[in-house]
Amino acid sequence: MITKIIAIGITTTLAVVLLKQLQPALAVVVGLIGTALIFLLVVSGLTTIISSINGIVARTGMATQLFSSILKIVGIGYLCEIAAGICQDAGSKAVADMIVLGGKIMIMVLALPIIESLVNVVLGVLG
Amino acid sequence: MDENLTAVIDETLSQLDFGDLAHLSVFGGDNFITLLGQILSGKFFADYPDVFAGIIALLGGLVVAVLPVVVLIVAITILCGFVGTGKERGVSNLVYFVAYAAVVLLVVGSVVDLVTLVGNTLNSLKTQIDLVFPLLLTLMATGGAKTSAGIYQPAVAILSSGITQIFSGVVMPLFIISFAFSVVAHLAPHTKLDQFIAFFSALFKWVVGICFTVFLSFMALQGITAGSFDSISIRAAKMTVSGYVPIVGGYLAQGFDLIMASAVLIKNAVGLSGILLLLGIVLAPILRVIIFSLAMKLAAAATQPVGDSRISQFLTALGKPLSMLVTCLLSVSFMYLISLALFIMTGNVI
Numbered sequence: 001m002i003t004k005i006i007a008i009g010i011t012t013t014l015a016v017v018l019l020k021q022l023q024p025a026l027a028v029v030v031g032l033i034g035t036a037l038i039f040l041l042v043v044s045g046l047t048t049i050i051s052s053i054n055g056i057v058a059r060t061g062m063a064t065q066l067f068s069s070i071l072k073i074v075g076i077g078y079l080c081e082i083a084a085g086i087c088q089d090a091g092s093k094a095v096a097d098m099i100v101l102g103g104k105i106m107i108m109v110l111a112l113p114i115i116e117s118l119v120n121v122v123l124g125v126l127g
Numbered sequence: 128m129d130e131n132l133t134a135v136i137d138e139t140l141s142q143l144d145f146g147d148l149a150h151l152s153v154f155g156g157d158n159f160i161t162l163l164g165q166i167l168s169g170k171f172f173a174d175y176p177d178v179f180a181g182i183i184a185l186l187g188g189l190v191v192a193v194l195p196v197v198v199l200i201v202a203i204t205i206l207c208g209f210v211g212t213g214k215e216r217g218v219s220n221l222v223y224f225v226a227y228a229a230v231v232l233l234v235v236g237s238v239v240d241l242v243t244l245v246g247n248t249l250n251s252l253k254t255q256i257d258l259v260f261p262l263l264l265t266l267m268a269t270g271g272a273k274t275s276a277g278i279y280q281p282a283v284a285i286l287s288s289g290i291t292q293i294f295s296g297v298v299m300p301l302f303i304i305s306f307a308f309s310v311v312a313h314l315a316p317h318t319k320l321d322q323f324i325a326f327f328s329a330l331f332k333w334v335v336g337i338c339f340t341v342f343l344s345f346m347a348l349q350g351i352t353a354g355s356f357d358s359i360s361i362r363a364a365k366m367t368v369s370g371y372v373p374i375v376g377g378y379l380a381q382g383f384d385l386i387m388a389s390a391v392l393i394k395n396a397v398g399l400s401g402i403l404l405l406l407g408i409v410l411a412p413i414l415r416v417i418i419f420s421l422a423m424k425l426a427a428a429a430t431q432p433v434g435d436s437r438i439s440q441f442l443t444a445l446g447k448p449l450s451m452l453v454t455c456l457l458s459v460s461f462m463y464l465i466s467l468a469l470f471i472m473t474g475n476v477i
Binding site for chain 2: 050053056057060066067070071073074076077078080081100103104107108110111114115117118121122124
């Protein structure tokens with residue numbers, strides 16, 4: 001598995017470096033395809049990790065709501081990092097920053113219930 | 128002599144007013160009067176293995192109850208630790224913040240439970256003090272230790288109203304404040320509030336220490352003088368009876384002995400039952416707080432290599448406020464225990 005990832009990664013990088021001098025537009029596309037391939041390879045592993053952690057959390061029988069929003073937040077975090085990295089490599093830093101900002105806002109939207117209940121609990125302790 | 132003593136004990140017991148004490152249960156099973164009977168007849172001490180098995184079962188249950196929180200904390204930290212490894216910028220900071228908020232949410236939920244538990248335990252200790260000590264004082268006076276009883280009365284009043292008030296009114300809020308500070312201190316990586324936490328725990332230590340010293344020295348000093356005074360007055364009474372009442376004086380003095388011995392025996396059994404009752408009330412909460420504190424240390428150790436340092440630092444910093452909770456329970460129950468022990472030791476004047 002890891003050999004496949006390394007092979008794809010190195011070939012993509014070499015292709016991108018070579019293409020950059022000949023066809024800069026194509027280089028970005030090749031980079032995208034390479035990243036997508038690696039991501040597809042890793043997805044099965046990721047689902048195994050998440051489903052096993054989910055199983056453990058379900059067995060504890062508490063805070064499943066909290067945990068599912070944490071999962072979504074982590075997923076958004078991953079995707080934003082990857083997308084922002086690709087955009088930055090392609091040279092458009094502004095787009096990368098915009099993606100990061102969008103990700104932050106989406107994460108904040110998902111995290112609001114958590115922060116709200118945190119504030120409620122703390123106020124409950126003090127009151 | 129033995130049968131006579133049993134008869135007198137039964138009679139004295141039947142005349143005592145146990146009040147609400149009769150309804151209190153010890154270790155969840157026997158009620159106070161049954162326990163008292165068992166101690167008086169020497170049967171109780173055959174049941175030690177049962178008590179130990181109970182404690183082991185309690186420990187197991189507590190450990191199982193605290194595991195889900197640890198598992199959740201570690202799972203959340205590992206998941207969020209994946210995002211943005213090695214990058215300063217980007218969404219990773221926000222994800223870490225959310226992870227911290229989620230962990231704090233989990234921990235605060237458990238800590239709120241613990242605070243309510245400790246508060247309830249302090250209240251039931253106060254109830255128990257209010258119930259046991261009047262009975263003990265009555266028995267003490269019956270056993271001939273009138274002066275001691277009179278001197279201990281204000282001490283008991285201080286213990287039952289003053290000290291429990293200080294603990295639930297001053298010491299518990301101090302715990303909550305220092306807990307809140309340790310939550311806020313790790314919210315952002317550069318917030319530095321360590322000295323505030325240190326200040327509150329120092330304040331806590333001084334309040335508890337002063338309560339302890341004042342109360343215990345008062346009890347001990349008063350107890351010593353009162354005990355010897357009682358013993359002199361009782362000897363004098365006994366000598367008067369046996370010396371100046373003609374013919375039957377010797378027998379009367381022996382009967383006097385018997386009644387006082389029974390009262391002393393019952394007083395000591397009541398004191399011992401009080402100690403067992405105290406253990407029954409206090410043991411479970413103390414163990415629960417200690418196990419929770421250890422579990423947080425374990426979670427801190429497990430999250431340190433994988434995740435954001437804030438979470439493990441917060442979990443480590445929890446140790447201080449949690450030890451305050453344990454100290455709270457331990458010191459009140461220790462003061463109570465010392466007074467019970469003093470009551471058992473003094474006034475045994477025959």
